[in-house]
Amino acid sequence: MRRRPNYPAGLGSLVWLFLVGLPLYVLLISTFRTTSNYSSQGPLTFPSQLTLQNYLNDFSxxxxxxxxxxxxxxxxxxxxxxxxxxxxxxxxxxxxxxxxxxxxxxxxxxxxxxxxxxxxxxxxxxxxxxxxxxxxxxxxxxxxxxxxxxxxxxxxxxxxxxxxxxxxxxxxxxxxxxxxxxxxxxxxxxxxxxxxxxxxxxxxxxxxxxxxxxxxxxxxxxxxxxxxxxxxxxxxxxxxxxxxxxxxxxxxxxxxxxxxxxxxxxxxxxxx
Missing domain, CATH: 1.10.3720.10 (MetI-like)
Known part of the structure; x- marks a missing residue:
């Protein structure tokens, strides 16, 4: 017997994935941005140029x-x-x-x-x-x-x-x-x-x-x-x-x- 697709469960999974993935995206992508870029464009936009300077500055x-x-x-x-x-x-x-x-x-x-x-x-x-x-x-x-x-x-x-x-x-x-x-x-x-x-x-x-x-x-x-x-x-x-x-x-x-x-x-x- 073929099982009917569980659309509510799939929708709930997508909502859960969004709620978990959005903070992780903001966390990771913000580490490759400059402070000025973060302040001007906000945390959700993808930066036009990535940088590792934040990690280098942490150790310095x-x-x-x-x-x-x-x-x-x-x-x-x-x-x-x-x-x-x-x-x-x-x-x-x-x-x-x-x-x-x-x-x-x-x-x-x-x-x-x-x-x-x-x-x-x-x-x-x-x-x-x-x-x-x-x-x-x-x-x-x-x-x-x-x-x-x-x-x-x-x-x-x-x-x-x-x-x-x-x-x-x-x-x-x-x-x-x-x-x-x-x-x-x-x-x-x-x-x-x-x-x-x-x-x-x-x-x-x-x-x-x-x-x-x-x-x-x-x-x-x-x-x-x-x-x-x-x-x-x-x-x-x-x-x-x-x-x-x-x-x-x-x-x-x-x-x-x-x-x-x-x-x-x-x-x-x-x-x-």
């Missing part, structure tokens, strides 16, 4: 240092999460004691505490520790707020591993660390990818901690560096949008390589 105005600082923060946060969360999730899944369950529930209370609620004591602790206006002062709080969600995601992924596999490894005389390295980690790729992408997003797009815990240009990250394009005379929109595009590229690349495992991990089938 200090965006490269902001990009490097953000990259350092992101890599450090992801490294801390990968060092702490997998062993913690493995202990929660394999342990059968009531004490571990209570610790896990208390640990997940971090999901209910927003960063805005603890920013004042966090500022005091970071200042007293001598970490104010240092990148490590951004890395540690960001990693701490990533741990509850990452632990929850990876714990669900590890629980999908069947007990028969653990029993087979135990019959072979494998130690707990060998089981963790040779069985649990390879079968938790989906959950690990989800954890990496989530932690990277939180670190890369972080705004509150860098705003409160840093003040000098040498420790400025991308989210704060975007303010450089706003002056008392106006906003350099093409330069700002080109900086936004540059800031999107690393996370977009990470997603391209981890998208399949990421979707599996979020669906809870990372261990199957």
């Amino acid at each position: 105005n200090g965006f490269g240092q902001d990009f490097l600082n953000t990259l350092i923060v992101t890599v450090s946060v992801v490294a801390i999460v990968l060092l702490v969360v997998p062993p913690l999730a493995y202990a929660i899944v394999r342990a059968r004691g009531r004490r571990i369950t209570i610790v896990f529930r208390v640990f997940l209370l971090g999901l209910a505490i927003p960063a805005q609620a603890v920013i004042v004591p966090m500022f005091y602790v970071i200042s007293q520790a001598g970490l104010y206006d240092h990148l490590i002062g951004i890395i540690l709080p960001t990693a701490a707020f990533c741990l509850p969600v990452c632990t929850l995601v990876l714990t669900g992924s590890m629980r999908d591993i069947t007990p028969d596999l653990y029993e087979a490894m135990a019959m072979d005389g494998a130690s707990p660390w060998r089981v963790f390295l040779q069985l649990v980690l390879p079968l938790s790729r989906g959950g690990l990818s989800s954890v990496v992408v989530f932690a990277a997003l939180q670190a890369w797009n972080g705004f509150l901690f860098p705003l409160i815990l840093t003040q000098s240009d040498s420790t400025k990250v991308i989210t704060l560096g975007l303010y450089n394009f706003q002056t008392e005379h106006g906003v350099d929109v093409p330069g700002l949008l080109s900086a936004v595009v540059l800031s999107m590229l690393p996370i977009f690349i990470v997603y391209l390589f981890a998208r399949r495992a990421l979707v599996q991990g979020l669906m809870g089938v990372g261990g199957k």
Whole structure:
């Protein structure tokens, strides 16, 4: 039987495509325009001459240092999460004691505490520790707020591993660390990818901690560096949008390589 065409669904798809595509078109095409051309012709017209000067100006105005600082923060946060969360999730899944369950529930209370609620004591602790206006002062709080969600995601992924596999490894005389390295980690790729992408997003797009815990240009990250394009005379929109595009590229690349495992991990089938 031939199916009748679904015209309402097609129309809805075209409307959705227009709503999504128009902002992306304005974003990308504006990065190749001069400020005067953008002001005179508006954001929707296609420019008669394209230029890469906006991208070059971004790096000459200090965006490269902001990009490097953000990259350092992101890599450090992801490294801390990968060092702490997998062993913690493995202990929660394999342990059968009531004490571990209570610790896990208390640990997940971090999901209910927003960063805005603890920013004042966090500022005091970071200042007293001598970490104010240092990148490590951004890395540690960001990693701490990533741990509850990452632990929850990876714990669900590890629980999908069947007990028969653990029993087979135990019959072979494998130690707990060998089981963790040779069985649990390879079968938790989906959950690990989800954890990496989530932690990277939180670190890369972080705004509150860098705003409160840093003040000098040498420790400025991308989210704060975007303010450089706003002056008392106006906003350099093409330069700002080109900086936004540059800031999107690393996370977009990470997603391209981890998208399949990421979707599996979020669906809870990372261990199957």
